[in-house]
Amino acid sequence: MYWQMYYRFIWLVILSTFFSVVVSRPIQAASNPGPVLRKYGGPKWGFYAHQQINRLAVFTLPAEMIPFFKKHIQYLTDNAVNPDKRRYAVVGEAPRHFIDLDAYPDTLATTLPRFYKDAAERYGADTLALHGLVPWQIQLTKYQLTEAFRKQNVRQILRVAADLGHYIADANVPLHTTRNYNGQLTGQHGIHGFWESRLPELFSKEYDFLTGPAEYIQSPQRVAWRAVFRANAALDSVLRIEQELTNETGDTRKFGFDERNGTTLKVYARDFSQRYHDRLSGQVERQMRASVKMVGDFWFTCWVDAGQPDMAKLAKRELAAEDDQAEAEEKKSWLKRLFLARDEN
Ligand SMILES: [Zn+2]
16 A cells, blocks of 8 residues: 555656656746856756755655645755755855765774764864764754654744755765865866766656655664765766766867856766766766655654654644745845855856
């Protein structure tokens, strides 16, 4: 019975993903102001991929959670990129999206403390902030979401669930685990947006997002770290394959031009993208699917840890209009700061 429902949902997802891909371009263009896109080049895990990951994670949830999460699926999708939008407006936001594992050469994999308190004691909070916090941020946000479920605070559940989805997705991106996050140390400037924005935008329509239903996570910290280390293990091919292809192709055929919002952008050429994507042998798809599964698992785990509050009841509550207004104002202020901030790509 449960599986039947699950498959029905998956088909819904496949169809809705297909249609959103087909019809979403003008909508995206309308909601992304031109200057921000130009300045931002390729946004983190692309806005598109982040939105898809939060959206698809909803369909991994058990029947008890579905009424609430389906009702608010648009909110979770639209707000999947809040943490990126507030990077320059909120103090302390920027380091939550990554971890430079190579900044800790002698302690990689084995001895880097898994809990924030221990790590801060060993290295100091400033050092941790400098090299990124994402695995600890996932643990913290997991705690916050559990609290929101416990309080049965609809607005807070949605806000924190959207954020948690974002941080988890970031942790699964290989280039979010290194100091060389944009290929700037190896003459591959732009590879960040290429891998996490351009490739999913071009190819994720073909991806298989069947993940199986959400599962309870015994140790959130272990799962967060495992994701980061797995992403890091893929980093070598991300950089090496791009370099090999560049050597074969030459710079002139590597790039092309794309029209967006009436602006001409220099982008990685379609043919180059296709060849890179082929040689990565499903890597972007695997990382995206791992993100979807992990987001579902975390949302589910928070709900269980909060004592499984009645989500059908919560689904009946409406969001207060004045809170909507306040949230819209808040986002406007992030965007203003984002526009003024320096370009990272
Ligand atoms: Zn991010």
